[in-house]
Amino acid sequence: MSDESGDVERKVATEIKNVIEADAQNPVAVAVADDESPMLKIYIDGFEEILEYLSTTDILSLRQTCKCLQKVIDNYIKGKLPAIKVGYGKEILHKDCKLPSSCAKLIKQITVCSSAVDIGSIGKIEDILGNVEKLIVSGTLELESRKTLLQCCTSLKYLSCPYIRGRMVGNENEWLLQTYPTLEHLEMVDMDHSDEMSMPELKIFLELNPNVRRFSTFSTLPLKLMLQSLLGSKVKLDQLDIAVNCLLTEMVDCLDLLNRLYDEGVYKRLHFYARFIYNTDEINQIASVSGLEKLYLAVVMTSPSLPHLPELKEFCIMMDEDPDEAFSFETVAKDLVNVERVYLRLVDSDQLTQLIRHAPKVKEIKVEQLVEGTYFERLVIDLPALNNERKQLAGACKITLYVDDFVFVTTKYALFQTDFSKIELKRADAVEWEHSIFY
Template sequence: MSDTSIEAKRSIQLEMENSTAGPSRIQNSAADELSSPILKLNIDCFEELFEWLSLADLRSLRQTCKRMKQAVDYFIKINYPAVKFGFGRILIDTRILQYFGRLDPNKSKMIKRALVDAFDNPKDDIEMFKGIFPQLERLQIRIYDFRGDLHELILKWCSNLKYLFIIETVDDLMGGDNEWLNRQYPTIEHFTVDDNDVLLSGMAGTFPGLKTFFELNPKIQIFSTTMQLLRKNCNYFLGSNIKINQLNVHGDCSAENGMDEVCGILNQLYEQEFHKRLHLFIDYIDNQTDMDRITSVRGMEKLYLNRVHLGTEATITPTPDLRELCIEDDEYFENWQSMATNLVNIERIYFMQAKADVIASFMRYAPKLKEIKVQYLLGGTHFERGGVINLSGLNKERKRLAGACKVTIYVDENVFLSTKFAKAKIEFSLVILKRVQAVDWTPGFQ
């Protein structure tokens, strides 16, 4: 545990010992005082007890009194980063403009993310929200038929903006004479252009201003876009001196996208050091040829597969650069031993649903694997009656692999608690079990 975590724990312990019980939905102050002996427990004891409770139970427990809320909130913050309490995002929309003034001023100060959507009169409507723009770190813009200067109306006020996301309104905001593309934004680190609307119509546009925008804003280190937009605008990047750390690209393996051309562009960009690493998100794939093209792309560290419609003999060929694999459904893959052997450097794997046998294959053949997350476990050899994982068996499998890393397996809360109550022991020398909420891991395109 880090020094910061230790200090935070001490602070919470002192607050619990010294604070007076606050108002409660379940207990009044007198009843709270009668229950005070349990509140004298060390926070380490609470953490041990909390591990046996569901997150729903913990939410109820934090409502009993002020001191218990402090203990639960600390436990959730440290152990379950995927669980979010309180404000984090507000949807700015003409349909809720009338309610904006009712927000608690203290809570509005916590808003770091905003979606600007569907304004009738941008200049007048945006004026109402100008007060929160300086504190925003993430801004998503989706305004059809946008009228006005994006820089003057919004971006010039966003002095702490780190992530700018343009979605579905790309032609309005990126095409023509959009002056905001000729400006510097020293805090922006992540820029996304998702042309979903034109993607569906097969009419992705060309935007010369993109090249100028990147040249003026070298602090941008992550660029996320679609296959069609990349194909139509690759000439603005090929041969340029633009350098970023990470390129995220999503799309489907359709004839319109032309995977041979897309993969060729990606390899050219990597060779000229436009990006250091690639995250590729495939919405749909239905043939092994395209799969082989994808796995031949250099610098691809993350591969996300959504709808996979391949034969049962489908596989992922040797991909030494790949560090993270995300698969929504394992239905169309059967030869997991071959796949695990081919992914020699894989470190993280995400499955929306999978059998325990799939986990076992990677335990046996993927020495560098450190994390595997399964939202829905569907049974298998190491999945026992009552929703219990045979961790001891998986640990034995792992021990047989020379140089194997310890693996954290993230599972649904019901599986976690069933295994904990049945076996009590959830950590072995090379395997540890945790709830899916214990890691803030979002596999999709962003």
């Protein structure tokens, strides 16, 4: 893109931003572009480039101005910012919740966060529940309410639900003994810690529902018992997500059970979320597990080096130190033999540069919070310099770097260009980077 072209589009974006801000301050006044406005000189094909200079908030505000722009921006969002999910409604269900039937087709996700939800509350939105694809139950529900809720969700693909603690009264986990034809992903949380508790329902559920190809669970469960219950079963999962506390006394036993389950074909891919890493031995033990595709290390209190992990495709890390005091990423970068995706919660630009210099197969990096350094000052990333760093690495793939919306826009304004031969900058919302179990 020429500087002249980029300057026109930047001026248009600035004008749009000013209009949005003026309208926000005075909703009654409507700002109209005059005949000299550069906005009128931009054809629809160039409109997406104008949007690159606006924050996500401004883009969504502009979307509300007229039906024509709404259609154009919706297409832009679906193609460039899929994480925003236009037309994918989310609601929180409580006892007095009133959801208009006109929203039925838009609402795809519902969170039930109160035990006060009863059959009456559920009945009022039964027509909406039929379109729900994702259901999150974050509190305990009365048995009949739970049963009715699940029966109404006839299009359910994802279910996150607590396993009832202990053996109280009745069949609190009866829902696990039913079939759910459309369900693809089950997540279970808040399991009991009792050593006397067996878990036959989980095995039965997964055998009754072979359409469920992914199972996720948090570290509060009796992990060893859960894994033991799946030995010798007919369960076949494409993906198993496990989150554990590395202080767990039975860690070694659990890792051994995972290897046995892999050998039996219970799962194909393992996403492992480990918390409280005090030494490299713990990382080496985790690395010994078969089928390890994703490794997320949270609250790391050592300088990790990774063993050879040929199957590992995604690596995520959250250090327990300030970036300027943390370990060098150079060693880790060289250990990421076949890793294609890296997720960083907090990192400074110099550490990021080490990854770009030394990890040839990495294609995507997402940074939640980037701290200033050599190639990142005043919220502007020096992309040409990073591109040159990447060029010097033999056989290096092109990297897409996903950053905070404000950093992206500021860099775009400063450089005009965000796409280079070996590195491209995109907004965080440009990718749906999922962490099934997130700390």
